[in-house]
Amino acid sequence: MKNLSLAKHGSLKHLDFSQSNGSLGSILFSQRSLNIGKNIGSSSNKLSTKHKVNLNSLEPNLDNIFNKSKELTGSRDFDDFQASFDDLQTSIREFIDAFRRSSPRRPFVPRSFRFKTRSLDGSGNNRFDRSLGQVGTQYSRNTDANYADGLSEVLEGPDPRFISNRIFSDLGQNLFSENGVSQWAGYWGQFLDHTFGLRQSGDEDAALPFNNGDPLEGFQNDLGSIRFLRSQPAPGTGETTPREHVNTVSSFIDGWAIYGGTEERLEWLREGPVDGDLSNNSARLLLTADGFLPLATARGDADAAPMMELNGRLRGTPDQRVIAGDVRANENIALTSIHNLFAREHNRIVDALPQHLKEETKFQIARKVVGAEQQYITYNEFLPAQGIELDKYKGYDATVDPSITNEFATVGYRAHSMIHGRITVDAEADRFSADELASFEARGLGVMQTDDGVSLAIPLNLAIGSPSLVADIGLDLMLEGLAARPQYKNDEQIDNQLRSILFQLPSNPSEDLDGPGVPGNFSTVLDLGAIDIQRARDHGIPLYNDLREAYGLERIDSFTDITGEATDEFPDDPDIDPLDPLNDPDILRFDTILDKNGIELEQGTREGQTQAVTGIRKTTLAARLKAIYGDVDNVDAFVGMVSEEHLKGSEFGELQSALWEDQFEALRDGDRFFYKNDRALDQIEKRFGISYQRSLADIIADNSLVEAGDLQGNVFKVADNPGAELVSPSQGGIVG
Numbered sequence: 001m002k003n004l005s006l007a008k009h010g011s012l013k014h015l016d017f018s019q020s021n022g023s024l025g026s027i028l029f030s031q032r033s034l035n036i037g038k039n040i041g042s043s044s045n046k047l048s049t050k051h052k053v054n055l056n057s058l059e060p061n062l063d064n065i066f067n068k069s070k071e072l073t074g075s076r077d078f079d080d081f082q083a084s085f086d087d088l089q090t091s092i093r094e095f096i097d098a099f100r101r102s103s104p105r106r107p108f109v110p111r112s113f114r115f116k117t118r119s120l121d122g123s124g125n126n127r128f129d130r131s132l133g134q135v136g137t138q139y140s141r142n143t144d145a146n147y148a149d150g151l152s153e154v155l156e157g158p159d160p161r162f163i164s165n166r167i168f169s170d171l172g173q174n175l176f177s178e179n180g181v182s183q184w185a186g187y188w189g190q191f192l193d194h195t196f197g198l199r200q201s202g203d204e205d206a207a208l209p210f211n212n213g214d215p216l217e218g219f220q221n222d223l224g225s226i227r228f229l230r231s232q233p234a235p236g237t238g239e240t241t242p243r244e245h246v247n248t249v250s251s252f253i254d255g256w257a258i259y260g261g262t263e264e265r266l267e268w269l270r271e272g273p274v275d276g277d278l279s280n281n282s283a284r285l286l287l288t289a290d291g292f293l294p295l296a297t298a299r300g301d302a303d304a305a306p307m308m309e310l311n312g313r314l315r316g317t318p319d320q321r322v323i324a325g326d327v328r329a330n331e332n333i334a335l336t337s338i339h340n341l342f343a344r345e346h347n348r349i350v351d352a353l354p355q356h357l358k359e360e361t362k363f364q365i366a367r368k369v370v371g372a373e374q375q376y377i378t379y380n381e382f383l384p385a386q387g388i389e390l391d392k393y394k395g396y397d398a399t400v401d402p403s404i405t406n407e408f409a410t411v412g413y414r415a416h417s418m419i420h421g422r423i424t425v426d427a428e429a430d431r432f433s434a435d436e437l438a439s440f441e442a443r444g445l446g447v448m449q450t451d452d453g454v455s456l457a458i459p460l461n462l463a464i465g466s467p468s469l470v471a472d473i474g475l476d477l478m479l480e481g482l483a484a485r486p487q488y489k490n491d492e493q494i495d496n497q498l499r500s501i502l503f504q505l506p507s508n509p510s511e512d513l514d515g516p517g518v519p520g521n522f523s524t525v526l527d528l529g530a531i532d533i534q535r536a537r538d539h540g541i542p543l544y545n546d547l548r549e550a551y552g553l554e555r556i557d558s559f560t561d562i563t564g565e566a567t568d569e570f571p572d573d574p575d576i577d578p579l580d581p582l583n584d585p586d587i588l589r590f591d592t593i594l595d596k597n598g599i600e601l602e603q604g605t606r607e608g609q610t611q612a613v614t615g616i617r618k619t620t621l622a623a624r625l626k627a628i629y630g631d632v633d634n635v636d637a638f639v640g641m642v643s644e645e646h647l648k649g650s651e652f653g654e655l656q657s658a659l660w661e662d663q664f665e666a667l668r669d670g671d672r673f674f675y676k677n678d679r680a681l682d683q684i685e686k687r688f689g690i691s692y693q694r695s696l697a698d699i700i701a702d703n704s705l706v707e708a709g710d711l712q713g714n715v716f717k718v719a720d721n722p723g724a725e726l727v728s729p730s731q732g733g734i735v736g
Helices: 022-051 055-073 080-101 160-167 184-196 265-270 312-316 334-350 358-383 406-412 433-443 469-471 475-484 526-540 544-550 561-562 606-610 619-631 637-643 652-667 679-688 696-702
Strands: 420-430 446-449 455-457 588-595 614-615
Touching: 022 420, 160 526, 160 619, 160 637, 184 334, 184 358, 184 475, 334 358, 334 469, 358 619, 358 652, 358 679, 358 696, 406 455, 406 526, 406 544, 406 637, 406 652, 420 475, 455 469, 455 619, 469 475, 475 696, 526 637, 544 637, 544 652, 561 619, 561 637, 637 652
Parallel strands: none
Antiparallel strands: 420 455, 446 455, 588 614
């Protein structure tokens, strides 16, 4: 956990109201609050006579106000004073509400509702250091920067693509989560990532080498290198002090991906005019008539719409981009679907609120609830499903820095191994017409028809930069499809859709986009695994053993201690070149694949491609790591992390678990608006019957054609796995 030294930041944790000139006003204010409690009690007698209200029914409210007033006068600690003052305000509002309810003249209608809201850019969350977690601030560090010259020069190491071909290559063999975690986990993780982290890109070219003659290279790259640009250094760093980096979004789980971080973007996203005045906008978010995210042309001029990143096919048709809070919403159709889901959820909440409330009040209530839902799902479903266990929450701690760390953003949260190379959805036989199915096939989707229904397989390469597919396929099928199948095992293997052809365009879109013919259909390479290795070097992240030590873990002494395997030596095998085994393609060949029960599966069969959890190759991972690095102290942090043996019941090894636990505890404990610390959420539920304590399954069912009974209670677990039957609050149970 990162603890913030308030003295270092020029602030004090405790303010002594018994000293200094300013304290007198605080004491007088506290006394005035006590008088308020007395005056309300006196005035209520007159009001009870005038309005024929039974004062006895209000006695508990009056007692509560008087007691809170007394507590306020005794406050000498700033946190206590603020909490007591908030309690007093709440008690007074509750009294007024109770008085109105007791009046026989008219039914109770709340006239106003005041509550604290987050800033859009994350500023002001911490009262002592208002910039903590704010847009445009530096990623924090838990370790010392590790540069070759101590300032900025990248530490040298083995060629990242060379490593990737020997460590990350999966040879097309799928291995799935041993804990039955669904594909929702990887894409929810991306939705979160696009909520609290985005490095500032730079323009310093540092292309990675690509060797077309590598015996283990399966792809051709006409560019001769892999594009890589160093991240932009934070102003004033990298010359006399170590190079640091800027986070261009806020470091909170706050719904950023839905609402963005500026009033200009938010105004475009809300229904109503775009005239620089948010006060005349609707509380609702702008969607199409069918409930899908708006295109850039929704308000006429696509060039005037907010900027969005363009990837894949979208680069050629930028007007077809959808607009959302975060610039990366078009990255793939699963992510776009989640954006769409929560835009609908926002509008559902707005529509459930009393119409007499001001539009801005309704908007802020919905935004607050949606942000709390994102947190609630993360801490009660997403993290537990993957085996992440956090220390018990003890309340908001202003000394905790919630900022995203460089170590977490650059190494720990890079779980690209989880992502499947395709997204598959299932539909009833009559869902699509013959023409629609033919159109899907022409666009590169796999279509499989049976008597019972139809399945669509969307290669990830096609899913990238294709937001129109969400409406064409159906939001319900997309959301249901992510819950129906397991994600890949979070290990060292990375699918070629990410490891070789990410964001690349095929030579022939109608040819193989996800199969044996893929290498021949692409002439350029972008390797996300190689980039992950180099990004850690670019950001000066310590090597694997040093990072372990910094996070309180023991240093590793051998390569087999990393992987949990029996040997780090290459076998005496006639199929492997004894003189140069590291350059022999047979070192990657799978000998055996097993399902979750340890039963051997036949390679190349449907069962082998959909049920395998464990793969045993001709050589151990430890042997290949040793041949590449020589010494465990030389291993790159990312490579060592993904190579670790998993903890029992977890998707992660020791280092990745430590990185996640540290960061998600800081995001929780250092956020003044965390759902367990935000009293306004209870007031919203009490006044309007709107609760944030909802499972992801609840939200899907309320905002799509998916019926509640068609989803497992916990969509982060595939239906036939422990934990998937988790009951949601709306069904009378408790999540988490």
